[in-house]
Amino acid sequence: MDFLRQIATAIRLGLSSLPARFGTSLVIVIGMACAVGALVSVLSLSTGFLKAATGAGRTDRAIILSQGAISENGSSLSRAEIAAITGTPDIRKGPSGRQLASADMLGTVLLTKKTDGFSAFVPVRGVGPDFFALHPEIRVLHGRKFQPGKYEVLVGEAAQTAFAGQTEGSRIDLPQGRWIVTGTFKSTTGAGESQMLTDAPTLMAAMRSRAYKSMTIQLASADRFAAFKNALTSNPALSVDVSRETDYLARQARMLNNALMIVGYLVGGIMGLGAMFGALNTMYSAVSARRIEIATLRAIGFGGGAVIWSVLAESLLLAFLGASIGAAIAWALFNNNLQVLSGTVIHLAVTPGLAVGGIVFACLLGLIGGFFPAIRAARRPIAEALRAT
Amino acid sequence: MRYLPLIWAGLIRRPVRSLLTFLSIFVAFILFALLGGISAGLAHVREASRLDMLYTTPRFGAPLPYAYAGKIAAVPGVTIAAPETMMRGYYRDPKNPIGVQMVRPDIFAAHDDILVTKAQIAAFAANRSAAIVGVGFARAYGWKVGDKVSITSATLSANGGRSWTFDIIAIAQDADYEDLPFFVANYDYFDQARLTDKGTINMVSVRTNDPTRSAEISRAIDALFANSPAPTRTISEKANQQSSTQALGDVDVLTRTVSSAVLFMLLFLTGNTMMQSVRERIPEFAVMRTLGFSDAGTLALVFAEALLLCALAGACGLLAAKLGLSLVRGKLPIGMSSLVVFSWTGMAIGFAFALAVAFGSALIPAFRIRRMNIVDALAGR
Numbered sequence: 035m036d037f038l039r040q041i042a043t044a045i046r047l048g049l050s051s052l053p054a055r056f057g058t059s060l061v062i063v064i065g066m067a068c069a070v071g072a073l074v075s076v077l078s079l080s081t082g083f084l085k086a087a088t089g090a091g092r093t094d095r096a097i098i099l100s101q102g103a104i105s106e107n108g109s110s111l112s113r114a115e116i117a118a119i120t121g122t123p124d125i126r127k128g129p130s131g132r133q134l135a136s137a138d139m140l141g142t143v144l145l146t147k148k149t150d151g152f153s154a155f156v157p158v159r160g161v162g163p164d165f166f167a168l169h170p171e172i173r174v175l176h177g178r179k180f181q182p183g184k185y186e187v188l189v190g191e192a193a194q195t196a197f198a199g200q201t202e203g204s205r206i207d208l209p210q211g212r213w214i215v216t217g218t219f220k221s222t223t224g225a226g227e228s229q230m231l232t233d234a235p236t237l238m239a240a241m242r243s244r245a246y247k248s249m250t251i252q253l254a255s256a257d258r259f260a261a262f263k264n265a266l267t268s269n270p271a272l273s274v275d276v277s278r279e280t281d282y283l284a285r286q287a288r289m290l291n292n293a294l295m296i297v298g299y300l301v302g303g304i305m306g307l308g309a310m311f312g313a314l315n316t317m318y319s320a321v322s323a324r325r326i327e328i329a330t331l332r333a334i335g336f337g338g339g340a341v342i343w344s345v346l347a348e349s350l351l352l353a354f355l356g357a358s359i360g361a362a363i364a365w366a367l368f369n370n371n372l373q374v375l376s377g378t379v380i381h382l383a384v385t386p387g388l389a390v391g392g393i394v395f396a397c398l399l400g401l402i403g404g405f406f407p408a409i410r411a412a413r414r415p416i417a418e419a420l421r422a423t
Numbered sequence: 424m425r426y427l428p429l430i431w432a433g434l435i436r437r438p439v440r441s442l443l444t445f446l447s448i449f450v451a452f453i454l455f456a457l458l459g460g461i462s463a464g465l466a467h468v469r470e471a472s473r474l475d476m477l478y479t480t481p482r483f484g485a486p487l488p489y490a491y492a493g494k495i496a497a498v499p500g501v502t503i504a505a506p507e508t509m510m511r512g513y514y515r516d517p518k519n520p521i522g523v524q525m526v527r528p529d530i531f532a533a534h535d536d537i538l539v540t541k542a543q544i545a546a547f548a549a550n551r552s553a554a555i556v557g558v559g560f561a562r563a564y565g566w567k568v569g570d571k572v573s574i575t576s577a578t579l580s581a582n583g584g585r586s587w588t589f590d591i592i593a594i595a596q597d598a599d600y601e602d603l604p605f606f607v608a609n610y611d612y613f614d615q616a617r618l619t620d621k622g623t624i625n626m627v628s629v630r631t632n633d634p635t636r637s638a639e640i641s642r643a644i645d646a647l648f649a650n651s652p653a654p655t656r657t658i659s660e661k662a663n664q665q666s667s668t669q670a671l672g673d674v675d676v677l678t679r680t681v682s683s684a685v686l687f688m689l690l691f692l693t694g695n696t697m698m699q700s701v702r703e704r705i706p707e708f709a710v711m712r713t714l715g716f717s718d719a720g721t722l723a724l725v726f727a728e729a730l731l732l733c734a735l736a737g738a739c740g741l742l743a744a745k746l747g748l749s750l751v752r753g754k755l756p757i758g759m760s761s762l763v764v765f766s767w768t769g770m771a772i773g774f775a776f777a778l779a780v781a782f783g784s785a786l787i788p789a790f791r792i793r794r795m796n797i798v799d800a801l802a803g804r
Contacts, residue, residue, distance in 0.1 A: 061695045068688040072681045079677075102585045103577035104520050108511035110577070110619065142484040144656055152666035158483075209483040209654070241485040242652050245619070273585075285517075301681055304454040305688070311447040312692045315440055319699060 040336050044344035047331070048324065052348065055323055059352055061316045062400065065309030066356030067363065069399075070392040073302025074364040074384055077392075080294040082383040083375055086192070087287040089225030090171065091280035094256040098249045098266065101273040105286060106140055110245040111274070118271050119249055124262040126252045128167040134252035136162035136169075139234045141241055143208055145197040147374060154374055156193060157229045158208065160237030168252050172226075177202045177217020182233040185213040185240070190227030191220045192379040196372055206230075209240040228379040250279065290375070302392075306399050309356075313403025317349050321411035328411050329419035338412035345408035346401060353400025354393060361389040426724065433728045437700065444696040445736045448777070451685050452740025453747070455773055458678040458685075460748070460763040465675060467764050471599035472664040474634040476533070477641055479504075479627040482654040486623035489614075491655070494647055495627055500640045503630040505533040508623065510613060512576030512587065514564060521560070523574055523587070525610040533628040536598040537605075543593040551612040554589035559604030561594045568594060574606075580616045587613075629657070637661075686776065694784035697729050701788035708792055709800035722789050729785035730778065737777025741770050 052059060098119055103109035111119075116137045128134040139160035146153050163182070166172060180186035187206065194200040205212035213232070221227055234246065253259055263276040277285070321328065328341055361384070369384040434441045479495060481487055492506035507530060510523040524530075528548045531539055539547075539555060547553045556566060566572060570591045579585060589608050597603040614621055631640050641657040648655045701708075708721050716724075745765045 058695055058699065061692055064691050065688050068684040072684050075680070076677065100577045102512065102575050104511060104513060104517055108577050140484060142482075144482060154666065207482075209485065209652075241483060243485060300457070301454060304450050304457075305681075305685060308447040308450045308454075308685075308688065308692075311443045311450070312688075315443040315447075315692075315696065318439060318443075 037337065037339065040340040041343045044331060044336060044340040045347045047327065048344040048348050049351070051324060051327065055320055058316050058319050062309075062313045062349065062352040062403065063356035063359065065312040066353045066396040066400065067360035069302060069305035069309040070357040070360030070396050071364045072305050072360075073298060073395065074361050074388055074392045075368050075382075076298035076301050077295070077388055078364065078368050078382040078384045079373070079375075079380075080291055080298060081385055081388055082373070082380040083294060083378065084287060084291055085383055086225050086228065086378050086380040087291075088280070088283040089223040090169075090221060091225075091278075091283040093259075093278055093280050094253045095168070095279040096251055096253055096259060096262060096276055097279050097282045098251070098274050098276050099247075101275050103275065106138070106248045109247050111137065111247070111249060112245050115272055115274065116246055116249055118269060119251070119266060119274070122262060122265045122269075124254050124258040124265065126254045128164055128252075130164060130167065132164060134164055134168045135249060136165040136251075137234060137246045137249045138162070139237045139241070139243065140247045141209065141237055143206060143230065145193070145206075146199070147196060148198050149196075149372070154197075156197065158187065158237065159229050159231050160234035161231055162234055165231070168250060169221075171222045172219055173222075175218045175220040177215075180216050180232050183236055184233075185211060185236070186216045187213050187230040187232045188217050188219050189215055189230050190379075191218050192224075192227035192381070193229065194218055196228075196374055196379040209237075224381075228374075302395070306395060309396075310399040310403050313349055313353065313400055314406060316352075317345060317404045317407035318410070320348065321345055321407045325411070325414065325419045329414070329416045332416050333420065341412045342408040345411055346404045349400045349404030349407075350397055353396045353403070357393040357396030360396070361392050364392075365389065426727070430724065430727045430731055433700065433704070433724070434732060436704075440696060440699070441732065444693060445732060447692050448689060448733055448736035448780070449740040449743070451689050452737045452773060452777065453744045455682060455685055455776065456741045456744035456765065456770070457748075457763070458682050459769045459773060460744070460765050462675055462678050463764040463766060463769050464762040467599070468762075469661075469664055471536075472660040474637050474659050474661045475631045476660040477629040477631060477637060477644070477657050478660065478663065479629060479644055479655045479657040480625065482645075482656040485653055486620055486625055487627075487648075487653050487655065489622050489624055491648065491653075492624065492627050495629055495644055498640060498643050498647070500631050500633055500636055501629055501644075502632050503529060503533045503628075505530040505628045506624040506626070507610065507628065508613070508620075508625045510574070510576050510578050510587070512574040512578070514572070514574055519564070521574055521606055523554075523576075523589075524605065524607045525613040526607050527610050530607065530628060533630050537595055538598055539593060539595045543595070546592050547609070550590060550592060551609055552588060552590050553592045554606060554608040555593045555595050556591055556607075557603045557605040558594060558596050559602040560606055561591075562602060563604070566591055566594070568592065579618045581618060582616075587616075686780065689780050690783050693729065693733060693780055694787060696732075697725070697784050697788045698791075700728075701725060701791060705792075705795060705800045706803060708795065709797045712795075712797050713801070718793065721792055725789045725792060726782065726785045729781040733777045733781035733784070734774070737774055737780075741773045741777075745770070 099106065099109035100111055120133050120135055125133040125135060141158040142155045143158050144153050145156050175191060180188050189200045200215060202215055202217055204215045206215060219231060253262055259278055266272055266274055266276050365384040368382045371382040373380050373382060489506060492504045495501060496504040505527060507524050507526040510525055512523060513520050528544050531537060531544050547555055568591055571588055572591060573586050573588050575586050580587065631637055637659045644657045645655050711721055748763060748765060
């Protein structure tokens with residue numbers, strides 16, 4: 035208890051002289067603010083991308099592609115294969131009495147970005163009649179659903195904000211003419227909104243394709259995946275690859291996300307290192323400025339531990355302050371900032387987890403920056419320190 | 424030069440402080456060099472992309488008929504129209520995706536930036552299962568000329584398999600990118616062997632005789648097929664690069680933002696070091712002034728100290744980045760290393776920034792020395 039009171043007193047004393055060292059202390063605050071700001075901004079690109087690309091995944095849904103296909107683009111499933119998959123057990127039945135499954139077709143549409151006027155290819159997904167029952171997270175926000183057999187599309191909310199000419203009633207260049215936008219859909223997961231939805235057979239007829247690209251099904255329960263996969267892969271009429279939806283989406287996002295993470299950690303790590311050297315410098319000069327005060331404390335019976343804690347507390351406080359400022363600036367500048375990254379509309383996301391991670395990182399650096407000066411302060415012979423002017 | 428020992432003595436007066444400041448500047452300039460390298464790499468991509476090279480691709484994702492290549496070749500201004508289709512697959516493991524470009528030998532005329540000899544093109548045309556691979560893939564997977572390589576794909580071949588075997592007859596370099604990964608094989612062989620989508624292509628590479636007319640020719644090509652079941656979208660390599668580097672999340676803006684954060688942090692950090700150092704030595708400077716050093720002389724001393732520290736640390740950081748990258752170049756993911764370009768011009772710009780930081784950080788301490796009153800300073804007031 036006595037030790038704790040010593041620490042509290044030493045910390046209070048140290049902080050009370052902080053204003054006198056305002057300029058030097060600012061080095062830690064600004065250094066950490068820059069390092070954490072950079073780290074959090076770059077990583078917000080990665081969290082935003084992951085959220086948009088993989089957020090819609092569920093472990094109790096499975097996606098089926100033709101064997102050897104890495105993505106939906108390289109896959110092709112015939113009507114016979116679709117029928118064989120639908121007949122497999124372990125698929126849950128929907129309200130319509132049919133199996134909850136959707137055989138999908140993919141096309142592309144060329145849209146103009148609102149921000150810079152450049153065009154980008156965006157996916158158009160043709161879906162089966164049970165798509166909305168299979169994806170309860172997706173609901174129509176404005177307007178109405180497309181009608182099968184008509185050249186109509188429903189656009190995602192994210193695509194609508196990023197690209198021009200997406201409002202209800204606009205016409206979009208798609209195969210066989212100009213298709214009409216009947217409304218906007220939104221996903222409660224915030225993911226998968228970069229695409230357009232329409233009826234699969236209509237899209238296939240317009241694209242003159244006889245094969246689907248993929249099929250997504252609702253498993254009876256998440257733990258039936260192995261049995262379902264086994265049933266499909268052992269069926270001689272089928273040559274398909276089966277993945278959990280979560281795994282599939284994570285695999286698709288991995289390459290780009292890895293690159294973004296490497297850049298984020300590299301930038302943040304190097305700047306953090308620089309800020310740590312700055313913190314060491316500041317804390318060395320702080321203990322040097324406080325040397326008489328520290329020696330006096332020790333002369334009247336304060337332990338070395340209390341001195342160490344008071345130095346650490348100061349550097350920790352400054353690092354925490356700087357990191358919070360950095361994270362706040364990153365949040366203000368970049369949170370919800372709209373970007374189009376390889377066909378996916380993403381909102382940069384400075385999540386609480388990311389901000390806390392950045393602050394913890396800075397506090398660790400602050401601890402290192404305070405540690406060595408603290409040791410030096412605690413070890414310094416008292417008499418020598420008191421004698422020096 | 425005579426004053427160098429004096430400047431040096433100023434720096435090593437507080438060795439720990441100078442060393443820590445040195446290290447901060449050092450690591451900051453490693454980062455600065457890397458960011459500059461990425462910016463330069465993107466600029467290189469923009470410069471290397473051509474205006475007289477057009478790409479015709481499906482507008483809606485459905486493949487195009489092979490005959491489109493012939494029709495495009497007849498458009499006025501078009502000199503070469505080389506068709507190709509992409510077979511998506513992987514080597515050994517789905518983690519190693521490879522898009523095999525199925526081409527006809529005329530692709531090498533359209534893409535003269537791929538460095539192949541006439542003999543290699545002839546060998547490619549003569550061997551149905553021949554493949555020419557880029558240095559990037561060859562290095563990553565250890566392929567050599569003469570190797571047989573199997574690529575697994577979702578595309579079924581007539582013999583029922585999903586494995587496609589190719590003979591590597593040449594490993595080629597791209598004139599603009601050192602380790603560009605590409606894999607080209609014969610379209611005729613592929614089209615005969617595949618079961619679905621026979622007679623279709625994914626892309627036509629088009630060369631024109633006049634870069635200034637590229638937009639007009641693109642429109643003329645797309646107009647040919649506008650009312651067909653498979654409309655096209657034609658775009659010049661340059662325009663495509665512009666929109667796709669833009670799509671890379673405004674990397675340039677991001678690197679510039681981070682670079683300015685680095686510089687700001689450095690300016691403050693070094694400025695603080697100089698400030699502390701000068702404040703402690705006010706009496707010493709007063710002595711020097713008393714001994715006859717001029718006003719300008721003492722100022723120059725402060726600037727020289729900052730310059731020496733920043734120039735040394737900055738140069739070391741820049742060189743360390745250049746050296747470090749050349750060491751890890753072979754271990755980077757395929758195609759990544761040509762994205763970072765370290766030119767001597769870039770290094771010189773980085774060095775100029777180091778000097779600017781030195782100047783900026785010495786400004787306030789120098790001002791303080793100018794205002795110094797010798798008598799007060801000597802008295803320690």
